[in-house]
Amino acid sequence: xxxxxxxxxxxxxxxxxxxxxxxxxxxxxxxxxxxxxxxxxxxxxxxxxxxxxxxxxxxxxxxxxxxxxxxxxxxxxxxxxxxxxxxxxxxxxxxxxxxxxxxxxxxxxxxxxxxxxxxxxxxxxxxxxxxxxxxxxxxxxxxxxxxxxxxxxxxxxxxxxxxxxxxxxxxxxxxxxxxxxxxxxxxxxxxxxxxxxxxxxxxxxxxxxxxxxxxxxxxxxxxxxxxxxxxxxxxxxxxxxxxxxxxxxxxxxxxxxxxxxxxxxxxxxxxxxxxxxxxxxxxxxxxxxxxxxxxxxxxxxxxxxxxxxxxxxxxxxxxxxxxxxxxxxxxxxxxxxxxxxxxxxxxxxxxxxxxxxxxxxxxxxxxx
Numbered sequence: 001x002x003x004x005x006x007x008x009x010x011x012x013x014x015x016x017x018x019x020x021x022x023x024x025x026x027x028x029x030x031x032x033x034x035x036x037x038x039x040x041x042x043x044x045x046x047x048x049x050x051x052x053x054x055x056x057x058x059x060x061x062x063x064x065x066x067x068x069x070x071x072x073x074x075x076x077x078x079x080x081x082x083x084x085x086x087x088x089x090x091x092x093x094x095x096x097x098x099x100x101x102x103x104x105x106x107x108x109x110x111x112x113x114x115x116x117x118x119x120x121x122x123x124x125x126x127x128x129x130x131x132x133x134x135x136x137x138x139x140x141x142x143x144x145x146x147x148x149x150x151x152x153x154x155x156x157x158x159x160x161x162x163x164x165x166x167x168x169x170x171x172x173x174x175x176x177x178x179x180x181x182x183x184x185x186x187x188x189x190x191x192x193x194x195x196x197x198x199x200x201x202x203x204x205x206x207x208x209x210x211x212x213x214x215x216x217x218x219x220x221x222x223x224x225x226x227x228x229x230x231x232x233x234x235x236x237x238x239x240x241x242x243x244x245x246x247x248x249x250x251x252x253x254x255x256x257x258x259x260x261x262x263x264x265x266x267x268x269x270x271x272x273x274x275x276x277x278x279x280x281x282x283x284x285x286x287x288x289x290x291x292x293x294x295x296x297x298x299x300x301x302x303x304x305x306x307x308x309x310x311x312x313x314x315x316x317x318x319x320x321x322x323x324x325x326x327x328x329x330x331x332x333x334x335x336x337x338x339x340x341x342x343x344x345x346x347x348x349x350x351x352x353x354x355x356x357x358x359x360x361x362x363x364x365x366x367x368x
Contacts (some may be wrong), residue, residue, distance in 0.1 A: 003056060007063050008033050009072060016123045018084070018115040023091035026120055027055045027080040032073035033063075042077040043160075043367055044124050044133040048117070048141030050166075050346075051109075051261060052202055054087050055080030056252040057138065061245065061347055067136065067356055074360055077128060081120050083112045083144070086255040087204040097200065105199035108264035108277050109140050113147025121158055134363055135303075136163040138346050139315070140261070143168045146274070146324075149301040156303040161366045163306045163359055165345035166316055169298070169324045171265055172272040173317035176233075201262060202254035209251030216246040235314040235341030240348035249347075274298070274324075298327040306333040306362055308355050310340025333362070 004011045004027070012028040031042060047068060049057040058068035058080050072078045082088040084107060090097045095104040124133055137145050142164040149156050216226035226246050231237070260277070267278050276293040278284065284291055305328060309321045318336060325331045337355070340348055345355055 003059055004029060007059075007069065009069065014079075014123065014127070016119045017093070018119045020111070020115050021093040021095070022084045022089065022116065023093065024084060024116060024119065025055075025082045025088040026123065027082070027088075029059075029068060029072040029078040029080070031077070032069070032075070034073060034075075042075055043363075044077045044079060044128045044130055045071050045363075046079045046081060046120060046124060046133055046135050047071075048081045048120075048135070048137040048144060049083070049086075049255075050139035050141060051265075052086075052254040052257050053138070054082045054089075054252065054255040056255075057346060060248050060252065061242070065242075065347075065349075065352060067346065067351075070352070070356055070360075076134070076363075079120070079124050079133075081116070081141075082255075083116045083140075085200070085258050085261075087252070090256070101197060101199045105258040106260065107258055108260040109143050110147060110264065110277055112140070112261075113144035114151050117144050117148045118152060118155060121155060125158060132158055132160040134161050134163070134366070135159045136165070136359075138165040139168045139342065142166065145303075146298065146301055147296055149303055150296045150298060153300045153302070156301065159303045161306070161363060162303045163308075163362075165308050165355075166313060166342050167305075167307050167309060167321055167324055168316050169268075169274040169296075170272075170320035171269045171316060173319045174269055175235075175314040175317060199259055201257050201259050203256035204252070204254065206251075208254070209247065212247040212250030216243075216250065218244050230343065231341070234343045235310065235312040237310070237312055237339060237341040237344050237348065239339060240341070240344040240350060242347070242349055245347075298324070299329060302329050304366070305331045306359060307331055308335050308337060308345045308359075310342060310344050311336055311338050312341040312344075315342050333358075 009029050012030060014026045014028060016024045016026055047058045059066045063069045068078050068080055092104055097104045135145060145162055146169050215222045223243060227243055264277050273295055275295045278293045281291045284293060288294055307325055325334050345351060
């Protein structure tokens with residue numbers, strides 16, 4: 001809220017209730033700084049963040065470089081989602097995230113796609129009196145949409161155009177997991193998690209922001225270490241990362257997630273398919289009526305898509321994104337951007353020229 005209002009944009013906070021009882025916040029920038037557009041019938045856009053991120057992901061690069069602000073200034077009604085478990089959506093009608101940990105955190109991105117996303121979409125269409133909206137997802141934000149559109153295909157018709165930054169479904173070739181030590185570590189960790197009370201991972205903490213202000217500022221001799229942490233998680237991108245903004249980023253991110261979300265991605269990596277959560281044969285039989293989890297049927301995801309993927313993305317490799325694009329019936333544009341990592345399609349210095357301007361052109365075409 002402070003960030004949005006600091007730059008002179010209007011801010012609204014909306015609360016959304018999911019069918020399984022989670023209370024979520026969606027932050028709205030109803031119009032841009034150019035007030036002449038204020039009264040127009042502005043088309044709604046829902047922006048959905050990556051894992052460990054919340055609504056701030058779309059506005060923390062300043063007014064000229066953040067896609068959330070750019071859309072508002074272009075005459076769109078911008079809605080910034082906060083999926084369950086993140087900083088602004090740690091609420092439930094019955095469960096407390098700190099006291100009822102096991103039950104509250106018992107979700108992966110499957111529940112985010114099948115409960116949170118339809119609740120956000122229906123709320124936005126209801127408030128704005130529109131029949132359709134534009135959807136923009138980054139990483140897990142794209143996973144959530146593929147899940148929703150395959151499980152509840154009627155939602156394909158509520159989305160005018162889906163923009164996928166770092167499309168995330170198959171993860172068989174993740175370079176970050178090539179190291180068997182990492183995979184073994186996660187497998188061992190899973191056992192520890194199951195027998196312990198660890199359910200939430202990397203919740204929002206003011207300490208991250210404080211440490212980043214001290215050690216990652218432009219005058220710090222340790223700034224390069226901070227940069228390497230980002231590269232370790234997302235891939236190298238020496239020309240795209242605005243190092244000066246690390247303290248701003250770290251003041252809001254990480255925003256928290258369930259251990260089960262990480263576990264689900266690890267399962268997809270090991271299984272080499274895009275499928276629902278694997279509870280083990282016994283529970284699977286009970287839950288799914290089959291011993292293995294059902295695959296998500298991507299042929300049902302018929303909404304039109306724009307794909308933007310960085311060549312240096314170490315999480316979702318070219319081979320995996322190619323496979324995903326080949327299985328979706330309606331990918332209109334598929335760009336692999338040289339030198340971009342997993343974060344650059346949203347935060348890259350050149351993202352406006354290389355990606356956002358083209359996306360805005362397509363959105364205009366789909367608006368007519």
